[in-house]
Amino acid sequence: MQFEQMKEELLQRINNKQLVNATVSQPRQKSNEIKRIKLKPIELKGIYHIQLEYQFERILKHENITMEKFGESLDGILEQFRQLHIQFVNEIVQIQLSKKNKVLWKSEKSKEKQVNLSHNRKKQYLLDDATPYPFLIRLGVQTEDGKVKKQKYDKFKQINRFIEFIDDSLDHLPKDKQIRILDFGSGKSYLTFALYHYLKIEKGLNIKVTGLDLKKEVIEECREIASDLQYEDLEFLVGDINDYNEETAVDMVVTLHACDVATDMALARAVKWGAKVILSVPCCQHELNRQLNSPALTIMTQHGLIRERFAALATDSIRAEILTLVGYETQVLEFIDIEHTPKNILLRAYYHGQKPTIEQRKRYDEFVQFLSAKPFLQNELQDYLNS
Template sequence: MELEQLQLELITRFSEQQLISGVISQSRSKTESAGKIKIKPVEIKGLYHIQLEYHFDQTITHENKLPSEMEETVRELLDRYRQLQMNWAGESVHIQLSKKKKVTMKRSVTDNQPPVELSHNRKKNYVLDPDVVHPFLVHLGVQTKDGKIKNQKHDKFKQINRFVEFVEDSLAYLPTDQPLRIIDFGSGKSYLTFALYYYLKELKGYEVNITGLDLKKDVIAHCEKLARELQYDGLHFKVGDITDYNNVQQVDMVVTLHACDVATDMALGRAVKWGARVILSVPCCQHELFTQLDSPALAVMTRHGLIKERFASLATDSIRAQVLDLVGYETQLVEFVDLENTPKNILIRAYYTGAQPKPETIAETKAFVAFLQAKPFLVNELQEELKGVLT
């Protein structure tokens, strides 16, 4: 098959709504393109769309297009990628493009495919089934005793499930031959801490030892009482601060949600020093870089306080992700929903791989920090682990 014929076939199949799912991979450019792109059909406001999910090293983004808008997209994708796995109604097709864009295609018939669910309003497959009684959710006031999600708690239930999804994605990086040691800094009312224990211990059967830390004595006392009522023997709550918690030498997972300003950096630094395999962190109130930004090239942004604040926040999280990559983690910045106010927030998700930092990662991090004329707290916190790569 010629390249032009392949383009026409893809465009036609998209317009005829034959798509079940697809994955596009093997980018011709390793620096600019997403590592892979997942494709699926979705229904938005009653209209059929093609959703493209772009997987970069540290971020995942989405783009929704009408079938009529796919022609140029198809041409661009075939120009930038060498492999496609497309699942159409009744047929699966593997497509390989050579360096000179010669097309090789393998087709196979697929029978009994389930119909594609397009509606965004369909029942979601939650990790925590809303039709099952979860004792900790009853005690926390999210569910009634007969297992119904309370009307005013539906958003909270969704948010708890979103967090559990992140935990589920992390399982491959956690050890299975020993009890898991987990620290939750700034656990607060501990909806997510209880969910973490319930999912790992009750649903997955892991042996766990989880400690929730917070400075509010009354909140800690309430959570500790609830943990004892639920007979969660591996879950404990203590009054404590990130800076003075030195009771352990090694931790498998560190969770920190809404630790204010450099408290997030302190938690990230402590997690790295403990050798944490998984880090899940939702930063809050990043003020550190706000007073440091002094690049003339940014004047059109920094003269506006609101814009400067938002840019400083994004720059802070970008640097955090880069620094974690430099000390052996695979890091992504993904969307997370705040438990109280429900705006979309950034969650730093980092898995330890032990990979040595790439020269280009070192170079671009140095250049970015120099451009901002910044002195990031986390860089100073991890001087020993960074081994001078940013100096």
């Protein structure tokens, strides 16, 4: 299909009010501040509009456009992004654009969907909050008929936010072999089960997932749930990050709330295994707090609470920069709203192998020297930083 023909096909369906929703992703330029755009039809004062939800790293912005002006907006969208996932009334369309706008169009029939033109309709999740999912029922997030329990709604939102990060990572995972995924410090494993469900069941990918945690009783419970759900490619092991030596290569490493340098151990392992995707939510960053010695910051660091928070932010900044220096495209993102937990930073890194510039390394060295920091992760990856 030619590029212009593709636009005509889209506009025809949208003009015929067949659009249910759409997601536009994969910015052509890494510098693009807009990471994703979601589209949905709405009715304002009796007039049909398309609402565009622009998703930046930390904020959302909305714009409502009449059909007369939507064609011009679509041109701008296609200039900036390479992937579209579109749900029409009875059809799902996936579009992938090459750098030269070669079009890959995939279409499949779907069950008929209702178009909701309400302006204030509820948030659309990758996991629907009215659909029963066996793993969420088993974990106590949903009732047997698929309703999210009131006291578990924050957990449901967290799970969906995590799945959005997983969904964004799909293009960075291998297509020609089984995808190997490790989750260090899996704990009760809400997100481990969610990851497995989304990639294996929703997306049909060939994956093998291992959850690792020190708490034997928690691991035994997770094993029982995985067995009951017949999740054959999901295993749980009792073990420590530092002692796990069963792998030589891993495609994705997830580490959620590993305490202090345990996060750094997991990040170092991920780099050494050549992981293409790293998702890390750090916790309890004490290392830099103990080392911090910068007279210029005394106005801040003389206060224990401020010192602790500054040290945590500086630690995650250092981690992100080290990952960048060893060949990753690294982002620091908000995992969930800060009102739900203060541990809301997620480090997301995709491997591209690009060498850092002299200026990047100099900037990093000056920063850690200013703080009198001797980062654990820097020591663990010294050979990679010097290569």
